[in-house]
Amino acid sequence: RSSARSVFFRLGDAIAAAGMEGLEAASTSFLGYARTQLGQLERQRDALSPELSVLLPELLERLRAQADAVVINGRFFLGMLGALRLLAEGVAEEAADELARVCAQFATEAWAPAADREPNMQVSEANAGLMLGGMEDEEAALVHSVLAARLSQPGISAKEVHERLRAQPQWAHVCIARVKRACSKVAKASARQSIPCELKSPPVLEARVADGGARVAEAAITGEPPGYGATISAFGSSSVDEARSHDSVRAVLLQLRREWSDEGEAERDACFTPMLDALRHHLGTGAEQPWPPRVLVPGAGLGRLVYELASAGCDALGIESSHLMLLPAHFILSKLVPSGVSVAVCPFAHDVANVRYAANLCRAVQLPGALTEAMLPKEPLRMKMVAGLFEDVAAHDHHRCAWDALLSCFFLDACADVARACTLVHAVLRDGGLWVNLGPLLYHGQDPTSDAKGPQLAADELLLLVQRSGFELLHEGDRECQYGQDPLSMCRFTYRTLFFVARKRAAMAPRLA
Numbered sequence: 001r002s003s004a005r006s007v008f009f010r011l012g013d014a015i016a017a018a019g020m021e022g023l024e025a026a027s028t029s030f031l032g033y034a035r036t037q038l039g040q041l042e043r044q045r046d047a048l049s050p051e052l053s054v055l056l057p058e059l060l061e062r063l064r065a066q067a068d069a070v071v072i073n074g075r076f077f078l079g080m081l082g083a084l085r086l087l088a089e090g091v092a093e094e095a096a097d098e099l100a101r102v103c104a105q106f107a108t109e110a111w112a113p114a115a116d117r118e119p120n121m122q123v124s125e126a127n128a129g130l131m132l133g134g135m136e137d138e139e140a141a142l143v144h145s146v147l148a149a150r151l152s153q154p155g156i157s158a159k160e161v162h163e164r165l166r167a168q169p170q171w172a173h174v175c176i177a178r179v180k181r182a183c184s185k186v187a188k189a190s191a192r193q194s195i196p197c198e199l200k201s202p203p204v205l206e207a208r209v210a211d212g213g214a215r216v217a218e219a220a221i222t223g224e225p226p227g228y229g230a231t232i233s234a235f236g237s238s239s240v241d242e243a244r245s246h247d248s249v250r251a252v253l254l255q256l257r258r259e260w261s262d263e264g265e266a267e268r269d270a271c272f273t274p275m276l277d278a279l280r281h282h283l284g285t286g287a288e289q290p291w292p293p294r295v296l297v298p299g300a301g302l303g304r305l306v307y308e309l310a311s312a313g314c315d316a317l318g319i320e321s322s323h324l325m326l327l328p329a330h331f332i333l334s335k336l337v338p339s340g341v342s343v344a345v346c347p348f349a350h351d352v353a354n355v356r357y358a359a360n361l362c363r364a365v366q367l368p369g370a371l372t373e374a375m376l377p378k379e380p381l382r383m384k385m386v387a388g389l390f391e392d393v394a395a396h397d398h399h400r401c402a403w404d405a406l407l408s409c410f411f412l413d414a415c416a417d418v419a420r421a422c423t424l425v426h427a428v429l430r431d432g433g434l435w436v437n438l439g440p441l442l443y444h445g446q447d448p449t450s451d452a453k454g455p456q457l458a459a460d461e462l463l464l465l466v467q468r469s470g471f472e473l474l475h476e477g478d479r480e481c482q483y484g485q486d487p488l489s490m491c492r493f494t495y496r497t498l499f500f501v502a503r504k505r506a507a508m509a510p511r512l513a
Contacts (some may be wrong), residue, residue, distance in 0.1 A: 006224045022387075026323035027086055033249045034074030034099055037350065041067050046187070050180045058492075062358045069349035069362040071254060076345050076367075080331040138181075145171065158183045196232040204400040208328040252324050254484040257466045260332055262369030270467035270481040272305055275407050275436045276312065278501045282474065283405055283434050292382055293404040296428060298390035299411035303329040303383075307337075309407070312382035318385045319393050322363070326387050332368060333385075342366040346509060390415070394424040401427070405434040410483060410497075412437055415443035417454025418462065422469040431506035438479060442493045471502035 034048065045063050054062060059501055075096050082092030145168075149161045156164075162179040165171040252297050258264040283293055292315040300318025302325055311318035344364040355361055386393060390411075393399060406425055415421040425435055443456045457465065467473050479499045485492045 009364050022323040022329075023086075027081060027329055028381045029249050030327070031095070032079040033077060034070055037070045037073075037301060038067060038102065041070070041417070046408075050184055058358070059118065062361070065358075066349050069346035071102075071344050072344055072364065073349065074099050076343055077249075079343065080328060081373070083331060092470065093111060094440040098250050141184055142174065142178060142240075142273045144247060145184045146179065147186050155480055179304065188225070190463050227344070229272050248322075248324050248348055251484070252328060253345055255302055255349040256328060256345055256367055256512065258484055259302040259364035259411075260368045263365050266370070266487070267482050267485070269302065270479065271438055272308055274479060274499060275305075275438055276308065276438045277473070279309075279314075279405055279407070279434065280312075282501060282503070294402065296399075296403045296406045298393075298406070298408060299366075300413055301325050301329070303333055305386055305409055306383050306510060307333065307381070310381035315382040317383070320387060321389045323387070326385065329385060336368055342368065348486050354487065356490050358509050360488045379466070391424060394428050399428045403428050403429045403433060404430060405436065405471070408435070408437045408439065410437065410439040412439055412462075414441045415440045417453070418443070418457060419454055420436060422465055426470045426504060429504045431504060435466075435502045435503045435504070438497050462498070463500060466500070466502050470505050472505055474501045474503055 008202050025099065039121070042253055048059065048202060078087075078092045078095050078099075081087045142165075145165060146161055149156060149164055158180045159176065162176045165174055165179060175238070207418065259269050279293075279295070292313055295309050295314045295316045297318045300306050300320045303318050306316045306318035320329070335341075345365055346362055346364050349362050352361065380427060406429060407427070412418055412421060429435065430432075441457070441459060441462070463473060463476055477499050479497045479498050482492060483495065485494075
């Protein structure tokens, strides 16, 4: 039985199998997060009426606090990419300074009510026409006059525009409220053409070396990620849908809180503790056996369950297909945990739905949270993380009948075909090997547009399938768990998950091909 001599990531396997697309898309998504989120906050601010801005100035303060939180998150991602040496020298610092500058700008004139902000005066004729379209003649004429006043004197306030217009016979009796509304429309049209929070593009990302094969071998010894010999445009276009990738980065922030902060401990305990207890009860740990049990964790996410297993004395391997998870996991496991350094993120800074107190939005959590003495062993941990799909990894001959246990946490229903997943779990476990599962049955891993979807099974049907696929069911029941929920939210979703423990029967092939 071989064991790893240190904690390391084998990212090179995924690059060899899937090329640069996953790494490029993930890096671009992380780099574009702050720009996209700050743009969304600016559009929310611009949509506020001058009356509401005056009536509820706390709302502007909350938006500004959200912008501060976004900058904290953006600096975390920049620091992560810089620490992993996926950015050219000095790029992370330059981009972080740019984030701070933009946030400082927001904290001053940019967060004043829309009618009082200096507009970007580079309004094209086309945008001006679009702005005036659909208005009544008098309203359009007023907006046009306001635009002309601000073009002739950039920085002029709404009050000064009002005084200037009243000197003209046409607008002698116009009230200041109408002028402020017109100023707001001019400002919004200007923002549509040029968003002031747009971050300038830093230089391209640079890989460390081109010799991928040699670097993969070195990674196994040094614990450092291999280089990939490619350049990536930091803020350029990406093949992934921008909105979808942005939502995925926000999901990563929630996952970071769940797996690596003290605030996520309750969620982890509800899921990980019964699985680890079942493993100890039926299999034991490394301290109780002449060799450490070999445990496989598909859908490992940010690697916390793999780390818990290794800390308990197991030889653990995590499998994760998403580079959005792999890069932060590598950063935490190889940089933060060994050094004892903590960094802050604000995982809930984006969504105001069901928020009881506005201050709750921007609270920060520390990564990693407090680690117990047992989780900081003097000897290197026996753990690895590999990038790829479980179906692909399990198909390799050297994984066949090679594992003592498999722990699937919120994973089974993420598979495209749950019946094939049962067959693959059977294939990788040795005779007598243990399968511990906990999770719901959302079946979110299936492509709804595909004709090759696997079956969607009820829980009792799934348990029958497990038993008829060559397993003896040792235990089954329900466990209430939350996943990525805000404990301070007015609405929290709780899963009633399926928890089962099964043992692979000796010398019996699964009935499914």
